[in-house]
Amino acid sequence: MTVQDIRSFNRFYTHLIGALDHGRHLYAPYTLTESRVLYELAHAPRTDVADLRTQLHLDAGYLTRILDKFERDGLVERGPSERDPRRRRIRLTPRGRETAELLDERARQAVGTLLAGVAPEDRPRLAEALRTVRALLSGGRVPRPEDVVLRAPAPGDLGWIVQRNAALYAAEYGWNAEYEALVARIVADYAQDHDPRRERVWIAELDGRPVGCVMCVRDTAPGAARLRLLLVEPDARGLGIGDRLVAAVVAFAREAGCREVVLWTNDVLAAARRIYRRHGFTPVAEKPHRSFGKDLVGQDWRLDLRAASE
Known part of the structure; x- marks a missing residue:
């Protein structure tokens, strides 16, 4: 295994995912990062902004701009944290949850299209290979x-x-x-x-x-x-x-x-x-x-x- 092997696989996978979204509608009208923020909020209904920034490894200013955009679009609401009034809480509005569910459904359909090309008997082997990659590259991290x-x-x-x-x-x-x-x-x-x-x-x-x-x-x-x-x-x-x-x-x-x-x-x-x-x-x-x-x-x-x- 060499650095080139990993880089080659990364190019292969990036190209594969890009081919699934040839119409470039998967995350529209949001970027991939914005969609990641919506996904996290949809799966953690009450989240402090600081926690969200840590989970996604985002620059504070960048995350603030994303949340400002979401607030203008009526997707989120912000208020004081229930755990610490000095912190800010962020959560999805009903419209924001609908948007997150739509983006998630598009992603599921894209992955479903990808898996449709894998024979059923090969899917357990693929799942095990993915788990192996995650385990090895996590370095045994707890x-x-x-x-x-x-x-x-x-x-x-x-x-x-x-x-x-x-x-x-x-x-x-x-x-x-x-x-x-x-x-x-x-x-x-x-x-x-x-x-x-x-x-x-x-x-x-x-x-x-x-x-x-x-x-x-x-x-x-x-x-x-x-x-x-x-x-x-x-x-x-x-x-x-x-x-x-x-x-x-x-x-x-x-x-x-x-x-x-x-x-x-x-x-x-x-x-x-x-x-x-x-x-x-x-x-x-x-x-x-x-x-x-x-x-x-x-x-x-x-x-x-x-x-x-x-």
């Missing part, structure tokens, strides 16, 4: 919170949610196939019929693989959203993924006009309950039950979005 991306589910991700929930809860808590059946019903109901204005799924991705998930679905109570199936892989814990996933649900529910977010959990899930408390959820009821092959105490939790926004 993953950082900013390496994690929250994104919409891709084909196969809903099945991954079912599989990983079943496997992880069996390994960590001894739950049986009843839990897998419950998760499968929740995911199937979402896949068959969901309102994108009120319901959404997030996948946390690290180094090209899913490492976490959460769902926001309609509740039976009017004006309520329900948080479901929060999960973080064991080897990805400690990166704040659970907090980001819950924050994404809360921000989405608030933007959708919901008055509250509710959830059901069990007393044995201590780590998840700590996350819920940090985001303002409070337990409102609990009841012993026999489910998933275990004696458990189920708990209903609630976050009043009206009180949280005051």
Whole structure:
């Protein structure tokens, strides 16, 4: 392997991506860097400007000009940070989220076109090769919170949610196939019929693989959203993924006009309950039950979005 080998591959890949966008509409009317900023904002609903600058390695003045343009276009709104009033918070408006979703869909279609030329039996080998490149060129660097991306589910991700929930809860808590059946019903109901204005799924991705998930679905109570199936892989814990996933649900529910977010959990899930408390959820009821092959105490939790926004 030589420097020339890497430079040659870089030219090849750059040309390949450019050929997919021969009409030069992939990011229009924004530049690639501007599209990257929109993508980050779409997957981190409440972001401080300083954090965004660090994540994207952008010059402060350059980022300010981009955000000024977005504000003029009605894509973002800025205000004091909730964590530190000296810092500035930035988040997408509904119009900004629609724009980010459009650009993301164009990118997905472009990559889909690229993969269409790869035989199905060769795709696992390609995925493994990409993971190898990332691992080797990262120099063994420990993953950082900013390496994690929250994104919409891709084909196969809903099945991954079912599989990983079943496997992880069996390994960590001894739950049986009843839990897998419950998760499968929740995911199937979402896949068959969901309102994108009120319901959404997030996948946390690290180094090209899913490492976490959460769902926001309609509740039976009017004006309520329900948080479901929060999960973080064991080897990805400690990166704040659970907090980001819950924050994404809360921000989405608030933007959708919901008055509250509710959830059901069990007393044995201590780590998840700590996350819920940090985001303002409070337990409102609990009841012993026999489910998933275990004696458990189920708990209903609630976050009043009206009180949280005051």
